[in-house]
Amino acid sequence: MRYLLGRTLHAVFLLFGVSLLTFLFSALTPGNYFDEMRLNPQISRETVAALRAQYQLDRPLPVRYAHWLNAVAHGELGFSFAYNSPVGPLLWVRARNTLLLTITATLLAWLLALPLGVWSASRFGRAPDRVLSWTTATLLVIPDLVLALGLLILAVRTGWFPTGGLASVGFENLSPLHKLRDLASHLALPVAALVLTTLPMLVRHVRASVAEVLDAPFLRAAVGHGIPHRKLLYGYALRAAANPLISLFGFSVGTLVSGSLLVEVVMSWPGLGPLLLEAILARDLYVVIGGVLLSMIFLVSGNLFADVLLYWSDPRIRIAASAK
Amino acid sequence: MTPPRRLTRWLVALVVLHCVVAGAGFFAPYDPVEQDRDHPYLPPMRVHLMDVQHHFHSRPFFYPLRLREGSFDQYQEDTAAAVPLHFFIRGADYPLLGFLPSRAHLFGTDGTRIYLLGSDAYGRDQLSRILFGGQVSLLAGLLGAGVTLSLGALIGLAAGYYGGWRDDLLMRTAELFLALPWLYLLFALRAFLPLTVSPLEAFLLVVVVIGMVGWARPARLVRGVVLSVKERDFVRAARGFGASDMYLLRRHILPETASVLLTQAAILVPQFVLAEMTLSFLGLGVPEPTASWGNLLASLQQYSVLVSYWWMYLPALAIVPFFLGYLGLASALQQRAGTYKIDEQSSWSPT
Amino acid sequence: MQPLLRVENLVKHYAAVRPASPKDKFAALDGVSLSIPARTTLALVGESGSGKSTLALCIACLEHPTSGSIWFEGIDVADLHENQRRLLRPQMQLVFQDPASSLNPRWTALEIVSEPFFVQGRFSKQERGDRACTWLDHVGISRKMANRRAAELSGGQKQRLAIARALALEPKLIVLDEALSALDYSVQAQICNLLLELQSSLGLTYLFITHDFSMAAHVADEIAVMDHGRIVETGPSEKILRSPAHDATRSLLAATPRVPEAQPTLVNS
Numbered sequence: 001m002r003y004l005l006g007r008t009l010h011a012v013f014l015l016f017g018v019s020l021l022t023f024l025f026s027a028l029t030p031g032n033y034f035d036e037m038r039l040n041p042q043i044s045r046e047t048v049a050a051l052r053a054q055y056q057l058d059r060p061l062p063v064r065y066a067h068w069l070n071a072v073a074h075g076e077l078g079f080s081f082a083y084n085s086p087v088g089p090l091l092w093v094r095a096r097n098t099l100l101l102t103i104t105a106t107l108l109a110w111l112l113a114l115p116l117g118v119w120s121a122s123r124f125g126r127a128p129d130r131v132l133s134w135t136t137a138t139l140l141v142i143p144d145l146v147l148a149l150g151l152l153i154l155a156v157r158t159g160w161f162p163t164g165g166l167a168s169v170g171f172e173n174l175s176p177l178h179k180l181r182d183l184a185s186h187l188a189l190p191v192a193a194l195v196l197t198t199l200p201m202l203v204r205h206v207r208a209s210v211a212e213v214l215d216a217p218f219l220r221a222a223v224g225h226g227i228p229h230r231k232l233l234y235g236y237a238l239r240a241a242a243n244p245l246i247s248l249f250g251f252s253v254g255t256l257v258s259g260s261l262l263v264e265v266v267m268s269w270p271g272l273g274p275l276l277l278e279a280i281l282a283r284d285l286y287v288v289i290g291g292v293l294l295s296m297i298f299l300v301s302g303n304l305f306a307d308v309l310l311y312w313s314d315p316r317i318r319i320a321a322s323a324k
Numbered sequence: 325m326t327p328p329r330r331l332t333r334w335l336v337a338l339v340v341l342h343c344v345v346a347g348a349g350f351f352a353p354y355d356p357v358e359q360d361r362d363h364p365y366l367p368p369m370r371v372h373l374m375d376v377q378h379h380f381h382s383r384p385f386f387y388p389l390r391l392r393e394g395s396f397d398q399y400q401e402d403t404a405a406a407v408p409l410h411f412f413i414r415g416a417d418y419p420l421l422g423f424l425p426s427r428a429h430l431f432g433t434d435g436t437r438i439y440l441l442g443s444d445a446y447g448r449d450q451l452s453r454i455l456f457g458g459q460v461s462l463l464a465g466l467l468g469a470g471v472t473l474s475l476g477a478l479i480g481l482a483a484g485y486y487g488g489w490r491d492d493l494l495m496r497t498a499e500l501f502l503a504l505p506w507l508y509l510l511f512a513l514r515a516f517l518p519l520t521v522s523p524l525e526a527f528l529l530v531v532v533v534i535g536m537v538g539w540a541r542p543a544r545l546v547r548g549v550v551l552s553v554k555e556r557d558f559v560r561a562a563r564g565f566g567a568s569d570m571y572l573l574r575r576h577i578l579p580e581t582a583s584v585l586l587t588q589a590a591i592l593v594p595q596f597v598l599a600e601m602t603l604s605f606l607g608l609g610v611p612e613p614t615a616s617w618g619n620l621l622a623s624l625q626q627y628s629v630l631v632s633y634w635w636m637y638l639p640a641l642a643i644v645p646f647f648l649g650y651l652g653l654a655s656a657l658q659q660r661a662g663t664y665k666i667d668e669q670s671s672w673s674p675t
Numbered sequence: 676m677q678p679l680l681r682v683e684n685l686v687k688h689y690a691a692v693r694p695a696s697p698k699d700k701f702a703a704l705d706g707v708s709l710s711i712p713a714r715t716t717l718a719l720v721g722e723s724g725s726g727k728s729t730l731a732l733c734i735a736c737l738e739h740p741t742s743g744s745i746w747f748e749g750i751d752v753a754d755l756h757e758n759q760r761r762l763l764r765p766q767m768q769l770v771f772q773d774p775a776s777s778l779n780p781r782w783t784a785l786e787i788v789s790e791p792f793f794v795q796g797r798f799s800k801q802e803r804g805d806r807a808c809t810w811l812d813h814v815g816i817s818r819k820m821a822n823r824r825a826a827e828l829s830g831g832q833k834q835r836l837a838i839a840r841a842l843a844l845e846p847k848l849i850v851l852d853e854a855l856s857a858l859d860y861s862v863q864a865q866i867c868n869l870l871l872e873l874q875s876s877l878g879l880t881y882l883f884i885t886h887d888f889s890m891a892a893h894v895a896d897e898i899a900v901m902d903h904g905r906i907v908e909t910g911p912s913e914k915i916l917r918s919p920a921h922d923a924t925r926s927l928l929a930a931t932p933r934v935p936e937a938q939p940t941l942v943n944s
Contacts, residue, residue, distance in 0.1 A: 014499070014503055018500065018503070021500070022512070140651065141647045141648045141651060142644060142647070143643065143647060145602055145605065145640065146640040146641065149621065149624055149640055150640070152624075152630060153624075153630060153634060156627075156631050157634070258505030258508055261505075262507065262602060265606065276508065276511070277511065277606065281607075281608075288512060292508055296503070299503055299504075299505065300503065303503075556776050557773065557776040557777035558777050558778055558779045560737055560769075560777075561769065561777055562794060564736070564737055564764060564768060565790065565791040566762075566765070566794055566795060567794045576779060
């Protein structure tokens, strides 16, 4: 228990650190949202000044940070200049879309990686394994930007999939089944892009961990006991190989918010990615900080989640932790 | 293949690829910023050896493209006017290796321009732009990796050697940086700095920004090496002769970190090239008219381009052989060092 | 005549790895005193963990004792400023147990032996090479071997190299921390021989640390027995061997493998 408490505290510190860093950053760098406005001759100086005062941009940095911390403690994340609305709801809508995309992609990737990796490990060095290794190696060499753009072009030229957005026009009028189909067709491309970029590495990790375990004496003893092959692979080998995979899973959970940034922008998926990019370009400070913080929360929680899972699943860690 | 030979194979391949890009002026037929407004979005032209009358020509030639009757973006070959290809021709000026003036090009034509990979909205030759763009992107990646590794090595050495509170502080900071989503950090870093700057300034900015994002992992690795070497007896023995800290770091400890740094370099360079591509693609990197692989792809953000002009995607493929080369090099280096761990090749991000 | 080396009440504490309380520490040395007259050999015998290596490191000024004093030729070493100590370092050198770790495997034999000159900033490059070759000759490493990397040498050659390096600065005192323990018996005998020769020709003083009583008896004039950070018994070799007074001494003696027909005979190298 103390172990987990310690990790949680650690995580909170990390969050503080990041928020401070981001704030500091914005202060040290030139330019802010209202610079653009100032250049516009139609808006009077007084209006700009009044707006700045309203958003407290002329107060010193520590004051602003303190105010912001206070707001966060009350559940508010600040105010967006560009959208003229509170940051919280803005992020929430987009975050939901992002999570829809990433959760689907992550689940799919893991559901494919585990059997593929285990199967590959069980046929280590033989033809099926080598074919898979070659495929993953090829996929690894193609960066995500290239892959995403390539898929987009494919979609456009074949017309099989829509090339952007979450839903077609007239979505509301569709029957539930058709709504699902429509959603699925919109999800297909971004999910494919995400899965194809993360799957190769996952398969490699699973294969490596399981292959290492398959050599172990205890497994050979199990074979000697006559345990059926499939149960051997999944019940014994995979469980023993689980530790690094659990950490990896935690990492997958951690990147649920931040990992799809590029894909979302390229494929026009209305998630956090495009919002953040816009906000950065427009210097919409609180949106940026809110977005960074949200992704950090996920990252940190992901690691924490992995720690908890490891603690729960591996008795060696429990013993080591309680010995301290 | 024995490990040293594998290593050599990848190294040679990479060197060849880099030489082609470095010699962009020679391999490219045209200047990358030279426009030809009469021929926007021309598809790639084909080189023929056999003409329409089935006569064989020893000198390759191509047919210029003319607009099809009644359309405004459909082209067809004008088989009446064959234009021969010349090799080792004198063409536009360019600085070889950045300072030697030269006019030699591998191939080219007198008159009608040949667009082997098509042209863009302003009629600029895509092949030339890809080659010159490679110079920018690769250089950004190499320099960025240089910055990151220098920073990481310095910090890792200091943390590992001096230990104590310095070590704690530096490693906690490293943990912080490792915990940040790197793409977000990259964008935020870049975008909070002035957006409209000259191409050179933008380039330097990109290099610095990329370099500062990824120092944490090399720093940790270097620190690990330092910690293990510091306790070895030959370091103690040298101290026994009266060696200073600087001497120990320089002559005993630093050489041990070389292998780790080299492997990290092979992993980081392609990641950083990709980072530059991503930044430029989104308008945060090297601006027009300077070509970089990233901003060559920027036009794909328009739906019309996606639909009709597929050859604008080709710059994206240019990076793939480089990725392959660096990945192969990295794995060969790791196998040679006996430290092949699958973790080192995690996803295309420094974190 | 004052002894070359005198250690008085040396104490060395290390912080515990898993401190149960802030004051938790481990006493590697718990009040060690000894003295070595010039040109003699003192053997320090004890089990692993008795603190022998810690003592060696403290004497060679590679660790700072928690308390106590070390007198070298009448000078209190602990009292000195690091710059002054640096001047004194060449006088006392250490040969480590594991030559694979104490020699940088990437360096050649010549580089390793020249390193002390380089660090001390003495002599020109040419002279450094010449002097290094001389020392290599002294320990019996041929010129051919001189340009080989340390990793390519055998265990015995490595240890000779380590000795050559220790001799380079012409020290008065050499501490040998289990320097022969990692070698084969026959090689041990050769190196032992070498050490004795060098002692008589160069007038060296040795602190010979070992866990092997028979070797100690062979090389040393006096033996000191160490147990749990303290010296429990000292005296001339013969006396200790024949009539050990302390329990620790007795158990160590009992554990030493004895080949019938007494002491190992030296093979002339």
